Amino acid sequence: MTGSSEAERDRMTADHKFHCITCGDDGVPMRVVRIDDDRDLALCEESGGKRSTVEIGLVESVEVGDFLLVHAGTALTRVDAEAIA
Numbered sequence: 001m002t003g004s005s006e007a008e009r010d011r012m013t014a015d016h017k018f019h020c021i022t023c024g025d026d027g028v029p030m031r032v033v034r035i036d037d038d039r040d041l042a043l044c045e046e047s048g049g050k051r052s053t054v055e056i057g058l059v060e061s062v063e064v065g066d067f068l069l070v071h072a073g074t075a076l077t078r079v080d081a082e083a084i085a
Contacts, residue, residue, distance in 0.1 A: 027069040027076060029084035030054065032062060044070060047084070 030044035033051065040057035055074045056062045067084060068075040 027071040029079055030068055030070045030075075032056075032064050032066045032068060035062060035064060042068075042075070044068060044075075 028046055030046055030052070032042045033045050034043040035056070036042070040055060042054050042056045042062060043051055044054045045051045052070070052073070054068065054070050056068070059068060059075045059078055062068065062075065062078075067079045067081050069077050069079050
């Protein structure tokens with residue numbers, strides 16, 4: 001890491017539980033509101049009420065009410081509701 005700035009080093013050593021180690025952005029915990037199984041999409045809602053369409057093909061057996069960690073419009077994993085509180 002010679003020559004790297006302090007900010008770049010901090011970005012590369014993320015330790016936040018919802019932080020993407022690849023690009024440095026945070027994943028967003030979202031609740032599944034509706035599912036379109038034919039297209040592997042779900043309508044999901046953030047805690048503040050904002051809704052987005054999310055690609056769910058990477059997560060097995062997604063159901064309405066599940067909480068997912070979403071990054072760049074794609075669900076990466078299921079998360080416990082307690083983990084996002």
